[in-house]
Amino acid sequence: MIKVKQLDYSYHIGKKGNQTSIPVIKKVSFEVKKGEIVAIVGRSGSGKSTLLNLLSGYISPDSGTIEIFEQNTDGYTEKEWAKFRLDHFGFIFQSYELIPSLTAFENIELPLILKGMKRGERQQSVEAMLKRIGLDQHGFHYPNELSGGQQQRVSIGRALITNPTIILADEPTGSLDSETEQGILDLLQELNEKEGITFLMITHDMEVAKVADRTLALHDGEMEERGVYYETK
Amino acid sequence: MFIMKLNDQFQMVKKNMKKNKLRVFMTVLATTMGCAFLIVLASIGFGLQGSIMEQMTEYQSITEIRVHGKDIDGEFHPLTKEDVESINTIEDVTGVVTQDYVPGVVVTNLNEFEGYSQMLLRNLDSAETTNFSLSEGRYPEKTNEIIVGYDFKETLYEPIGDNELEEGETGNNFSGDLLNETILVQIKDYESESILYEKEFVIVGIGKESARDWLNDGSIYANIDLKEEIFTVMDEPKERLEIYDNVSVHVMDIQQNERVTKELKEMNFAVYSITEEIDRLNIFFAAFKAGLIFVGAVAVIIASIGIFNTMTMAVTERTHEIGVMKALGANPLNIRQMFLMESAFIGVIGSFFGVLISYIVSFAANIIIPLILESVTESTEIDIVFSAIPIELVLIAVAISVGVAMLSGFRPAAKATSINVLTALRREA
Numbered sequence: 001m002i003k004v005k006q007l008d009y010s011y012h013i014g015k016k017g018n019q020t021s022i023p024v025i026k027k028v029s030f031e032v033k034k035g036e037i038v039a040i041v042g043r044s045g046s047g048k049s050t051l052l053n054l055l056s057g058y059i060s061p062d063s064g065t066i067e068i069f070e071q072n073t074d075g076y077t078e079k080e081w082a083k084f085r086l087d088h089f090g091f092i093f094q095s096y097e098l099i100p101s102l103t104a105f106e107n108i109e110l111p112l113i114l115k116g117m118k119r120g121e122r123q124q125s126v127e128a129m130l131k132r133i134g135l136d137q138h139g140f141h142y143p144n145e146l147s148g149g150q151q152q153r154v155s156i157g158r159a160l161i162t163n164p165t166i167i168l169a170d171e172p173t174g175s176l177d178s179e180t181e182q183g184i185l186d187l188l189q190e191l192n193e194k195e196g197i198t199f200l201m202i203t204h205d206m207e208v209a210k211v212a213d214r215t216l217a218l219h220d221g222e223m224e225e226r227g228v229y230y231e232t233k
Numbered sequence: 234m235f236i237m238k239l240n241d242q243f244q245m246v247k248k249n250m251k252k253n254k255l256r257v258f259m260t261v262l263a264t265t266m267g268c269a270f271l272i273v274l275a276s277i278g279f280g281l282q283g284s285i286m287e288q289m290t291e292y293q294s295i296t297e298i299r300v301h302g303k304d305i306d307g308e309f310h311p312l313t314k315e316d317v318e319s320i321n322t323i324e325d326v327t328g329v330v331t332q333d334y335v336p337g338v339v340v341t342n343l344n345e346f347e348g349y350s351q352m353l354l355r356n357l358d359s360a361e362t363t364n365f366s367l368s369e370g371r372y373p374e375k376t377n378e379i380i381v382g383y384d385f386k387e388t389l390y391e392p393i394g395d396n397e398l399e400e401g402e403t404g405n406n407f408s409g410d411l412l413n414e415t416i417l418v419q420i421k422d423y424e425s426e427s428i429l430y431e432k433e434f435v436i437v438g439i440g441k442e443s444a445r446d447w448l449n450d451g452s453i454y455a456n457i458d459l460k461e462e463i464f465t466v467m468d469e470p471k472e473r474l475e476i477y478d479n480v481s482v483h484v485m486d487i488q489q490n491e492r493v494t495k496e497l498k499e500m501n502f503a504v505y506s507i508t509e510e511i512d513r514l515n516i517f518f519a520a521f522k523a524g525l526i527f528v529g530a531v532a533v534i535i536a537s538i539g540i541f542n543t544m545t546m547a548v549t550e551r552t553h554e555i556g557v558m559k560a561l562g563a564n565p566l567n568i569r570q571m572f573l574m575e576s577a578f579i580g581v582i583g584s585f586f587g588v589l590i591s592y593i594v595s596f597a598a599n600i601i602i603p604l605i606l607e608s609v610t611e612s613t614e615i616d617i618v619f620s621a622i623p624i625e626l627v628l629i630a631v632a633i634s635v636g637v638a639m640l641s642g643f644r645p646a647a648k649a650t651s652i653n654v655l656t657a658l659r660r661e662a
């Protein structure tokens with residue numbers, strides 16, 4: 001489903017003419033198959049988020065290829081990436097990234113609005129989604145009226161509402177207590193088992209890594225050889 | 234599917250505008266003032282043009298073209314029968330009226346009343362198609378039937394015996410109904426005062442009252458068929474029978490007037506038509522109005538700085554929100570559209586109130602300015618429209634306001650579209 005080959009990426013810092021480039025992703029290759037839960041682990045600053053940003057199309061690699069659904073994303077325009085994301089990806093962010101001026105309902109509805117779905121059709125699927133994430137009583141709450149776990153549930157709802165084929169998650173439980181974290185993990189596992197949704201998620205946490213089918217370890221921008229395909233189950 | 238429904242875009246824009254009511258209000262207010270200033274300023278051009286046009290057309294009808302003569306090889310010739318016939322064949326000409334003044338002193342007698350008048354010989358059969366309309370009666374059919382001007386009645390006096398009238402003193406006016414009365418018309422020689430011609434006429438029609446109160450028409454209009462008879466006894470030169478003193482061509486409207494005037498000139502006729510005057514005036518006012526609109530547009534442009542500022546702030550404020558939407562896969566086009574929509578709204582709402590206010594200001598100015606002028610100049614009544622707002626001015630002003638508003642939203646919209654997802658989400662590096 002996702003095939004990454006020889007990926008390189010460097011950040012450039014400093015003013016023009018006096019730039020230094022910091023290589024962050026170095027010759028990274030890996031694969032994610034349909035229906036898998038894959039965890040990316042590694043120390044802080046090892047390049048995990050950068051890797052996910054490359055896969056999301058937020059930044060483009062200096063070299064190497066990213067193939068998603070056998071499609072080479074090389075040379076995708078911003079607009080093509082946007083359409084690709086909206087059609088196939090669901091995103092769960094560490095800090096939820098809900099829009100504060102929208103209710104839980106509206107936040108979940110947002111991707112459908114962006115897709116151009118009719119209001120009537122949206123109504124039903126958002127209501128069903130609220131039920132599924134256990135927030136059917138909280139549809140009219142604004143993000144600041146919800147707990148961290150509830151907010152993360154809303155963001156999961158938003159990620160799932162478009163029926164994505166793959167969900168990219170950057171530390172989905174990073175700022176939650178362990179009990180809430182377990183609830184979220186159970187939900188994700190259930191989605192994976194029942195609907196065959198593929199997960200690619202970054203985590204610090206060995207508890208989270210445990211639910212993964214496979215774990216990829218990043219070390220200073222390199223896929224650690226022994227870490228690749230390191231089985232946890 | 235990758236394009237937001239227009240209604241959803243609209244709802245989002247509405248929501249965003251409501252979020253910062255005061256700022257949006259101030260920006261709309263600036264646009265309103267700019268637009269109102271533009272309209273009110275330009276309305277002076279439109280108003281004065283209308284007033285001057287009206288005054289001009291008071292002197293001459295826009296459906297009449299006066300033909301003085303014909304230019305043949307640089308020489309001026311009066312109009313002949315053939316000329317009139319050829320003019321009559323021009324497309325859109327509804328009628329050609331020829332007039333000849335009867336030389337000599339024309340005395341009219343109705344019972345004991347007597348008066349001095351002017352007698353015109355005219356082709357009354359084509360009067361229906363000219364602007365010579367009657368207030369009463371009909372057009373003459375026989376040569377002993379005539380039409381009199383609306384004010385003819387006032388030329389008839391009852392003589393006061395043999396006593397000479399003192400200066401400024403008059404006898405009693407005729408006060409009865411003129412229609413179907415028989416009058417005796419005598420034409421006397423200027424010098425000898427001997428009666429050269431005498432005929433009884435029946436008054437079958439009375440002309441319409443002139444729209445201009447300073448213009449009196451006490452003439453009598455007789456059929457042109459009498460021309461030969463009268464001119465012969467008056468001992469006028471033979472060639473006068475072949476030419477006309479006065480020829481006017483009649484058309485239906487100003488467009489026809491313009492076209493027929495042009496054609497007459499091509500045929501070498503010496504023409505006076507109001508359309509030429511109007512053309513010159515229109516060119517002047519076109520330049521004048523364009524100047525006023527230009528100055529007014531400066532106010533709109535100043536207001537647009539506010540819009541630019543508001544939109545830039547809106548983009549900055551909403552950076553995170555835009556970042557999220559882009560991260561999820563929003564079409565960059567939709568994001569641009571929504572910001573352009575917002576600035577266009579400010580323009581639309583601003584110009585709506587601008588138009589409203591300028592109508593009020595214009596209405597008030599047309600009442601107040603004449604009052605002030607009347608008291609300052611101590612004149613009786615000033616009947617001039619100073620400010621007029623025709624629909625085209627409204628359209629121009631709205632187009633400028635909305636256009637400028639959208640233009641000033643362009644950069645902020647582009648800025649919003651190019652927001653970097655990662656920077657906007659403030660994700661930890």
Ligand SMILES: Nc1ncnc2c1ncn2[C@@H]1O[C@H](COP(=O)(O)OP(=O)(O)OP(=O)(O)O)[C@@H](O)[C@H]1O
Binds near residue numbers: 043
């Ligand atoms: N915008 C940036 N400009 C310059 N350098 C950056 C930028 N973002 C990240 N980096 C550098 O790239 C490296 C990898 O960062 P990245 O965010 O991918 O790490 P991470 O593995 O996600 O860390 P964490 O677990 O703390 O989230 C770091 O050394 C960081 O300093």
Ligand SMILES: [Mg+2]
Binds near residue numbers: 662
């Ligand atoms: Mg990270």
